[in-house]
Amino acid sequence: MPVAINVTIVGVGLIGGSIGLALRERKLANRVVGCGRRQQSLNKALAVGAIDEASTDITAAVADAEIVVVASPVASVVDHVCRVAESCRADLITDVGSTKGLICRQIEKQLSGSNPHFVGSHPLAGDHRTGPENARADLFVDRTVVVTPSEQTPDNLTQRAAEFWRSLGAKVVEMGPEEHDQAVGATSHLPHLVASALAACTPHKFLPLAATGWADTTRVAAGDPELWTQIFSQNAPAVINELDNLMEQLVKLRGELASSDWQRIQETLEKAKQVRDALGI
Amino acid sequence: MPVAINVTIVGVGLIGGSIGLALRERKLANRVVGCGRRQQSLNKALAVGAIDEASTDITAAVADAEIVVVASPVASVVDHVCRVAESCRADLITDVGSTKGLICRQIEKQLSGSNPHFVGSHPLAGDHRTGPENARADLFVDRTVVVTPSEQTPDNLTQRAAEFWRSLGAKVVEMGPEEHDQAVGATSHLPHLVASALAACTPHKFLPLAATGWADTTRVAAGDPELWTQIFSQNAPAVINELDNLMEQLVKLRGELASSDWQRIQETLEKAKQVRDALGI
Structure with missing residues (x-):
């Protein structure tokens, strides 16, 4: 340059x-x-x-x-x-x-x-x-x-x-701009929404038992609410699409918890670990 | 001692x-x-x-x-x-x-x-x-x-x-043991389940756009799947209860995204930030 x-x-x-x-x-x-x-x-x-x-x-x-x-x-x-x-x-x-x-x-x-x-x-x-x-x-x-x-x-x-x-x-x-928005809908905007939902619905009386797991999973929820509301407003369709995928996964996991299907739960945890480990950080 | x-x-x-x-x-x-x-x-x-x-x-x-x-x-x-x-x-x-x-x-x-x-x-x-x-x-x-x-x-x-x-x-x-299980159901077991669900349903092709937000929110999904399956099997009722609260929150947020109710979304993000900031780490 x-x-x-x-x-x-x-x-x-x-x-x-x-x-x-x-x-x-x-x-x-x-x-x-x-x-x-x-x-x-x-x-x-x-x-x-x-x-x-x-x-x-x-x-x-x-x-x-x-x-x-x-x-x-x-x-x-x-x-x-x-x-x-x-x-x-x-x-x-x-x-x-x-x-x-x-x-x-x-x-x-x-x-x-x-x-x-x-x-x-x-x-x-x-x-x-x-x-x-x-x-x-x-x-x-x-x-x-x-x-x-x-x-x-x-x-x-x-x-x-x-x-x-x-x-x-x-x-x-x-x-392309649209492809970008789909990708960050999954890798950034959905995690932000979920982290915020998790933090918002953690009962206050249980917070003394929040340790590193809760701290990591909810870290991004400390971000600026106004800036993030703007982001969601500009990428709502992609976020909704990814949120629907996640909710489908959560409904499936709920059914497996309720029916004691530990093998399927372990399979999901193994798949998740593979994806997470692939990131390498 | x-x-x-x-x-x-x-x-x-x-x-x-x-x-x-x-x-x-x-x-x-x-x-x-x-x-x-x-x-x-x-x-x-x-x-x-x-x-x-x-x-x-x-x-x-x-x-x-x-x-x-x-x-x-x-x-x-x-x-x-x-x-x-x-x-x-x-x-x-x-x-x-x-x-x-x-x-x-x-x-x-x-x-x-x-x-x-x-x-x-x-x-x-x-x-x-x-x-x-x-x-x-x-x-x-x-x-x-x-x-x-x-x-x-x-x-x-x-x-x-x-x-x-x-x-x-x-x-x-x-x-007490039961009170403990309710609390960690919210502060540890649910975050683990959600982090794993997030990682598991992130499309592989989007991973190159995963940055610190995704990395933090999914970090615990790298934990041992067998150990965590045992934990879920021992605390399923509390985890289901907290998961239902979270899904209610996510369904509400989905509705607000779909109806462009940015004010309510910002309110949830603000509440989440308050809870997250209160942890102090």
């Missing part, structure tokens, strides 16, 4: 802040500008060294940018990308949203014909801690970033986005 | 091995004898310094013991405790099983009148890694151990068991 580039990051939370830190620590950018609504967050991002300059004015912030990363909550991505596309000459605009189908479709519709240089991204990195104060320069190292070109996306734009994420240490996977 | 005691541990896996290591490192015992069916495990326990002596003969192993801890899988606990009670003059026999109701009832029935000095225990400590090679002297430090006296258990026996676990660094909670 050429180093004499200006990068603007719209939204300097954990992900946006970590992109800035990584760019600056790796000396990949000429200048990193952070843009946000709240001066307090921008000040924190400046304080931790995630950005060189801060602005609350999106038009000014992106004016000189060659690359713009929109790292705002999923419900704001379409609006921010469209405003960025109108205001700058960047040759790559991407985002970091956990959902891709609706975002990519809406952006393509709203910017049709104007060659917006947008392609979607989703870094599979994060933490239940939020904010620029928890940003880390190595957040993307060896993590997967999904780049989601649509049928209209030019190949060189997809390659430019992949190159950007690889320069931060990430592994890049390419797939 | 007097130091001139002989302790015998029946079953030298992760938990039994860790008890031995803790006793020896803290110089709490005169002699720690390990008893098991397989010489290979006993040799490993000797090699890591978890026991002073090893025996495959349970009668010989417990003959001189003042304290016996039965740390075998839950399906073997009743048999082992009854054999120990017939063979020794220990003033404390306890176990480490993850279920307590059935175990305590059956032991009381089989040893009625013979004053077996048995009281149940369940250390809320462990790991998905098993075997004496993963034993740790600090496994119980600041962890909760539940001691489960029945109505027939003399107070001084309960206190003796509590004192034993505290000497290994644990915090002790007392509750």
